[in-house]
Amino acid sequence: MPQSPELLRRLLRAKDRMDRAPHEAWPVQRLAQVSAVSAAYFARQFRQAFGLPPHRYLLTRRIERAVALCRDTQLPITEIAYQTGWNSLGTFGRIFHDITGHSPGQVRAGGPLPAQAPECIARAARRPDLDSAVSEKRRGRAAGTTEPSTTEVP
Template sequence: MGSGVPIELLAHLRRARDVADRNYAEPLDLAALASAAGVSKYHFLRCFAAEYGETPMQYVTRRRIERAADLLRATNLTVTEVCSLVGYTSLGTFSRRFRELVGVPPTTYQRTQSGARIPGCYVFMLGLNSAIPEKQPGPSATYRRLDTTNHEETP
C-alpha cells in the first residue's frame, strides 16, 4: 500500500487483523490486538492505521457491522439477537454504528432485504460462523457501498 510501514511489521499487522476477523464477536480492545501483533499498542495503532487506512477499532466495528448485515439479510433473527451475536452489548450503540456505516437503521435494512431466510434456530444450532456465508472484506472496503439506493429514511 505504500504506507511507509516497515515490511517486517506487515505480517504482524496481518496476524492482528486475522485475530479481529476471527474474534469480532468477542470483546476486543487495542491492547489485545497489539499483543497479537507483538508490538506496543501505540506503535500498533499508528502502523495499522497507516497500512489499512482505519484504526484497529474502526476495523473491528466495520467487521461487526458487515457480519450483522449478512445476518440481517440471510436469517430471521431479530435485530437484538444480531446485535448480541456480533459483539455489541448496547442495542443503541449497535443501531447507531450500523446506520453510520450502512446508511439505514438495521430494522430498515432487514425489512428491505428479500429472499429466503435461514431460521435463527439453525444459526444457533450450527454456530454463527458455519451457518451464514460471509463476504470477504477488502482492506479498503466500506459497507456504505451496500445497495441502499431507493431506501427511504424513516423519520
C-alpha cells in the same frame, strides 16, 4: 517510509484475529500484544498499513456481519446485535444506522440487490461507509449537510 515485511506479518496476525472473532472485545492493547509491539506503535502502523484505525476496522467487520445476518436470516435483531459483539441494543442500532443510513429492520425489509448486478458490485453496495467517523456524520446531519467532512483529526 515503507513497513517491513516482518511488521506487516505481525499486523496481519492481529487483523486475522479480529476477522475470526469480531464479536470479541479487541482493545488496542490486546491487538498490540498479538503483534508484539507497543499499543501506540500498533495503532499508527495499523492505520498506515490498512488505511483505517483498528477500532474503525473492527466496526466495519461487525457491521458487515450484522448486515449479512439481517438480510440472510430471520434472527431477532437483538440476537444479531449480541452475535456481532454489541452489549447494548441501543448502541448497536445507533451505530448501525449512522454507518449504513438504515435501521437493521429497514435493511432486513430491503431485500437483496437485483440479480443482474455482478457479485463484486453487490458486495460493494452493501459495504458500510466508514470513510469518516460516526461522530462526523452525526455532526454533518445536525448541520444540515449530507456529505461528511473530509478532514480528520489524527
